[in-house]
Amino acid sequence: MIAPVRPRRSMLYVPGDKPRALAKAMALPADGLILDLEDAVAPGNKHAARQAIVEAVADGGHGARELILRVSAADCAEDFVLAERLPLDGVLLPKVEDAGTVRGAAERTPHPIWCMIETPLGVLRAPEIAAASASLAGFVAGTNDLAKDLRARHVPDRAPLLTSLSLVLLAARAHGLAAIDGVHLDLDDAAGFEAACRQGLALGFDGKSLVHPGTIDAANRIFAPSPDEIARAREMVAAWEARPAGTGVARIGGTMVEQLHVDEAERLLAFAEMIEARG
Template sequence: MLYVPGDKPRALEKAKTLECDAILFDLEDAVAPQNKARAREGIADAVRAGGYGHRELILRVSAPDCAEDFALACALPLDGVLLPKVESAATVADAAARNPHPVWCMVETPLGVLRAAEIAGASDRLAGFVAGTNDLTKDLRARHTPARTPLLTALSLMVLAARAYGLAVIDGVHLDLDDLAGFEAACRQGVELGFDGKSLVHPNSIGIANRVFGPSPQEVARARAMVAAWEEARAQGLGVARIDGAMVEQLHVDDANRLIALADAIARR
């Protein structure tokens, strides 16, 4: 997911050519207060002009109660609305009632983290969480560290709540735009924690995120072999299979099928 400031026409146009899965049209942090109206106009013009292809188009509103931003959302063919600093289920329910699109939530405050499960179950229109790691670090009075140790509990709670309610969950941005090795390490950590993808602020990191979060050819080949071994075992009346010396059960096959479905979806794009 790539954040694109709504008041930057060149960035809005360039996003049509980038290999990201979603465009987050930003009306919050990336846009100065005096530029909000111009940003709304720019986003409206860009979306109506089209050309974004398979990319999902999501609008990050200035605030969950911003009437002007919700009016814009209702007028555009979007794939979602992203709410900043969500701390209650009521905020999600209100946003779902005010617009026709799926709702995404930024979880970026201590209270939002502690209420993640409540928020996750707030509405069947809720699509997922996006971690706001920079704001959360500030509110925790923590330090930005390469291993993100101060955030691990909060990140895990977000993933736990999202999985309990069948939601997507996207990891937060990486601060140092020139530290691509550190960015890749953060992406790998996100995969290990269970995140589905990464939110980005610069196009130079898209390729790394796609490579790390997408299944490798080797992983897909092993997943297909695992499913084939399982189907052969079941045909023989067996409850488990073996592949390369490892035992394969239904839970492994379920995960393999999920990975194959992800690879197929990526290939279709």
């Protein structure tokens, strides 16, 4: 059976200089928290933000939530010193455009490395970035910066970004990495947010990066297996196990099924169990 990755349906950015937001985030139902020291924090607030992050997470009260620190820059010594003090699951590098950046960061920290792919050059070099280090855990698509650099329009179907999103996803999957879709900034457009989540799911992303707690529930729901998908997966696994010995292909519910389909069904069921265990 193919082992599922941990749930990353909802990855919420939390500004490091907002102590109340950091404290609240520890009780939110997000699968992961991206503790942000980059764009969300003004240069003059970086020191206070580092201290606020220490106070918020040092006691380990985040439960099963994945904690990832987005550093100010890939060579910011203060942020990597901070990372050593914290019970983190990863360090997120902004605006990665080459493999050397990843290797340099891996020398600075034992934590898994994540990369923001958010520039045209980063997208074009995504394959070499994905192969840069065994410490690499995943990619996060930075769709706002990417749209700006491409001079692309913000349209509901995200058509101008689909080529870039697919290239990022292909590079990630080719090297066994997680892949998180970019943010949706129109907080009053609930229908548009859900449509973007469904599109990201259809493309193959593991989850959505978020900027507001109010979008967590929708992302969790959409990126989780539906009851119908779970029932179908159970049916497929049971029928496959009951097939005649030595049979490499089976007809299940009018569909031709091979081992690869069963592997995916088992992965989906294991993923659903991990979500259920979180309550």
